[in-house]
Amino acid sequence: MEQNKLLEVSRLKKYFTLRNSFSGSRTVRAVDGVELCIYEGETFGLVGETACGKSTLGRTILRLHEPTQGQIFYRGKDITKADMRPYRSRMQIIFQDPGGSMDPHMRVGGLIEEVLKANGIGSGRAERRSIAEEYLQKVGLKPESADLYPYEFSGGEQQRISIARALAVRPEFLVCDEPTSSLDVSIQSQIINLLEEMQQGLGLTLLFISHNLPVVRHISDRIGVMYLGKIIELGTSDEICASPLHPYTRALMAAVPVPDPASARRARPGRIKGDIWNGSGPITGCRFHLRCPHASERCKNEEPPLMERSPGHTCACWLQ
Ligand code: SF4
Numbered sequence: 001m002e003q004n005k006l007l008e009v010s011r012l013k014k015y016f017t018l019r020n021s022f023s024g025s026r027t028v029r030a031v032d033g034v035e036l037c038i039y040e041g042e043t044f045g046l047v048g049e050t051a052c053g054k055s056t057l058g059r060t061i062l063r064l065h066e067p068t069q070g071q072i073f074y075r076g077k078d079i080t081k082a083d084m085r086p087y088r089s090r091m092q093i094i095f096q097d098p099g100g101s102m103d104p105h106m107r108v109g110g111l112i113e114e115v116l117k118a119n120g121i122g123s124g125r126a127e128r129r130s131i132a133e134e135y136l137q138k139v140g141l142k143p144e145s146a147d148l149y150p151y152e153f154s155g156g157e158q159q160r161i162s163i164a165r166a167l168a169v170r171p172e173f174l175v176c177d178e179p180t181s182s183l184d185v186s187i188q189s190q191i192i193n194l195l196e197e198m199q200q201g202l203g204l205t206l207l208f209i210s211h212n213l214p215v216v217r218h219i220s221d222r223i224g225v226m227y228l229g230k231i232i233e234l235g236t237s238d239e240i241c242a243s244p245l246h247p248y249t250r251a252l253m254a255a256v257p258v259p260d261p262a263s264a265r266r267a268r269p270g271r272i273k274g275d276i277w278n279g280s281g282p283i284t285g286c287r288f289h290l291r292c293p294h295a296s297e298r299c300k301n302e303e304p305p306l307m308e309r310s311p312g313h314t315c316a317c318w319l320q
Contacts, residue, residue: 004039005037005039006039006075006173007037007061007072007073007205007207008036008038009034009070009073010071011033011034011069011071012034012036012057012061012069012070012071012072013032013034013068013069014030014053014065015032015068030056031057031060032053032229033070034070034226034229034230035231035306038173038207040205041203041205042221043196043206043220043221044205044206044208044221044223045209045210045216045217045219045220045223045237046209046224047210047216047225047226048211048226048227049211049227049252052226052227053226053230054209054211054226055209058093058177058209059175060072062084063084074090074091074173089119089171090172090173091172091173091175092167092173093174093177094159094166094176094179095162095177096177096178096181098162099158101162102158106149108132108136108146108153109146111165112128112131112132112146112168115168116128116131116168116169119169135164135168136164139161139163139164141157154187155182155187156184156191159179160191163179163198170202173204173205173206173207174206175206175209176206176208176209177209178211179208179210180192181210181212188215192215192219195219208220213253216237217237217241220237223236223240223241225246227288230287231316232246232248232287232306233315235313235314236312239310239312240313245317245320246316247293248291248292283303284300284303285298286300286302286304286316286317299318302318303316304317304318
């Protein structure tokens with residue numbers, strides 16, 4: 001079946017300049033040449049360690065950060081420098097800290113109504129209120145929740161509110177930036193289930209960003225593994241988890257806790273050893289070579305491109 005591309009990025013880069021009165025300025029290459037395509041209706045998981053650039057990539061795709069270089073296409077249109085106002089309601093984001101993204105002085109209903117108004121949805125206050133209540137119910141909250149303040153809710157409920165607020169403007173594409181990281185484990189699965197229900201019920205396309213590989217595996221159709229600003233392996237969720245090719249992906253898999261103690265005793269130690277490049281200055285060769293047990297002279301000098309190993313499964317490693 002032919003899949004429609006919803007979003008495509010080409011050689012996308014986002015560099016930040018950090019200034020320090022003692023050591024001067026330095027450039028951090030948070031996103032450093034990402035190639036990516038997301039199909040309509042799928043959940044694409046982006047996984048990697050903290051500070052690998054995955055959140056910056058999500059925000060740059062939405063133009064919440066302006067790209068340093070490269071191109072972003074949405075439904076085939078180049079939006080790299082486009083006026084984003086027509087796209088804002090179609091491309092939404094939910095954050096790790098839902099409370100931090102809400103004005104504590106506004107009631108929940110007002111928070112949702114404000115976003116609806118900004119996107120030209122609803123002909124008046126009464127209609128916007130009705131939409132706000134409808135979406136609060138969709139995420140499992142009572143319509144009367146609209147009269148309460150964000151601090152009157154638990155972390156999990158606040159994340160439900162932020163999902164309701166994002167979905168009320170009827171987006172096609174939702175970036176979920178570590179949406180469960182700040183929640184208790186017991187609440188995490190409720191939010192994941194809710195996102196799955198919403199994705200299927202509303203036909204959404206999700207970019208799900210997380211450092212938690214089991215969560216990404218559970219929710220995603222395809223997974224991109226990110227390391228120091230670049231995607232180094234990409235494939236279906238089953239391929240990435242059952243047959244990881246890149247040594248970094250294998251190390252991530254080995255680091256996943258095993259629930260069965262007998263299996264855990266047999267499992268190899270999962271800690272990824274070695275130095276991590278600090279993200280500034282040019283890097284030569286494979287960006288994983290400082291930590292890779294298989295690194296050769298070639299790995300230190302030549303950067304491997306993403307190469308297709310089987311249909312739809314790509315990996316950037318000279319060994320594979
Ligand atoms: Fe390791 Fe070399 Fe492959 Fe990089 S290219 S992951 S250093 S074997």
